Amino acid sequence: GAGVSQSPSNKVTEKGKDVELRCDPISGHTALYWYRQSLGQGLEFLIYFQGNSAPDKSGLPSDRFSAERTGGSVSTLTIQRTQQEDSAVYLCASSLNPTVGNSPLHFGNGTRLTVT
Amino acid sequence: DAKTTQPPSMDCAEGRAANLPCNHSTISGNEYVYWYRQIHSQGPQYIIHGLKNNETNEMASLIITEDRKSSTLILPHATLRDTAVYYCIVRFYSGGSNYKLTFGKGTLLTVNP
Numbered sequence A: 001g002a003g004v005s006q007s008p009s010n011k012v013t014e015k016g017k018d019v020e021l022r023c024d025p026i027s028g029h030t031a032l033y034w035y036r037q038s039l040g041q042g043l044e045f046l047i048y049f050q051g052n053s054a055p056d057k058s059g060l061p062s063d064r065f066s067a068e069r070t071g072g073s074v075s076t077l078t079i080q081r082t083q084q085e086d087s088a089v090y091l092c093a094s095s096l097n098p099t100v101g102n103s104p105l106h107f108g109n110g111t112r113l114t115v116t
Numbered sequence B: 001d002a003k004t005t006q007p008p009s010m011d012c013a014e015g016r017a018a019n020l021p022c023n024h025s026t027i028s029g030n031e032y033v034y035w036y037r038q039i040h041s042q043g044p045q046y047i048i049h050g051l052k053n054n055e056t057n058e059m060a061s062l063i064i065t066e067d068r069k070s071s072t073l074i075l076p077h078a079t080l081r082d083t084a085v086y087y088c089i090v091r092f093y094s095g096g097s098n099y100k101l102t103f104g105k106g107t108l109l110t111v112n113p
Helices: none
Strands: A005-007 A010-013 A019-024 A031-037 A043-050 A053-056 A065-069 A075-079 A088-095 A111-115 B009-013 B018-023 B033-038 B045-050 B061-064 B070-075 B084-090 B107-112
Touching: A005 A088, A010 A019, A019 A088, A019 A111, A031 A075, A043 A065, A043 A075, A075 A088, B009 B018, B018 B033, B018 B084, B018 B107, B033 B061, B045 B061, B045 B070, B070 B084
Parallel strands: A010 A111, B009 B107
Antiparallel strands: A005 A019, A019 A075, A031 A043, A031 A088, A043 A053, A065 A075, A088 A111, B018 B070, B033 B045, B033 B084, B061 B070, B084 B107
């Protein structure tokens, strides 16, 4: 079946511009996660959705970052007034049941964001 | 949350078994051990997970010690395509219902011809 889909796969933007990154989770998965990975670094948790609500936003690095999820499905991560340090691969993951530790996260291949 | 310790790198000959160790001495009773791998330029790929018992699937086997303080991921016949960073993760429960994954630095496994 279809996996987690992210678009665009690559995005180049000028410093100061806003960008939107999209994630289509696996159908039926109620939980959705955003992570980012800077060059040569590990994965950094950003935000978690259960349905359309975000009970854990602890990883968002600043108020320039926001995310929403509609219809319990598609999610959009928005970065306002982008900075060069925002350059990274932004990864989305979904899981079937976040209420147990026995439900794997499945990741997309990410959006590579480059801020020039 | 329980932390994990993995060697930064390992080598394995093609066709041989790759045994990747992981220490998680502070693991709690309800925390699962997960293994993921990340091949360059791709998102992390789920491999296997377990709680207490050993597990096997089409990709790998997971051996968890009886005291649950360490585990080993076994790729029975490594191929060049198995070259990747392998992450051992103890799944962290962060209140409410969020079992998020916290990634460490992992082990870079290089499979040599």
